[in-house]
Amino acid sequence: MMPELGKYAFAVLSSYGVAITLITVLVLGTLWRSRRVKAALDEVEARRKADG
Structure with missing residues (x-):
């Protein structure tokens, strides 16, 4: 159910x-962005474990 918006219909919608x-x-x-940051953190962690 949509209320009657009259002349303001275009502006409201x-x-x-x-x-x-x-x-x-x-x-x-x-x-x-969260996927990019997670991939970067996973890469850093993998490098850190390899250097470990």
């Missing part, structure tokens, strides 16, 4: 769209 897009980009960026 586009604001929702922008907010959802930005949240999605932030979440995906965080996941991408």
Whole structure:
């Protein structure tokens, strides 16, 4: 059920769209960076064990 937004429908719905897009980009960026950092840490740990 969607409330009647009248002349503000475009502004409200586009604001929702922008907010959802930005949240999605932030979440995906965080996941991408965490994978890169984890891979780098795994590499450092492997090198440290090999030098050990």
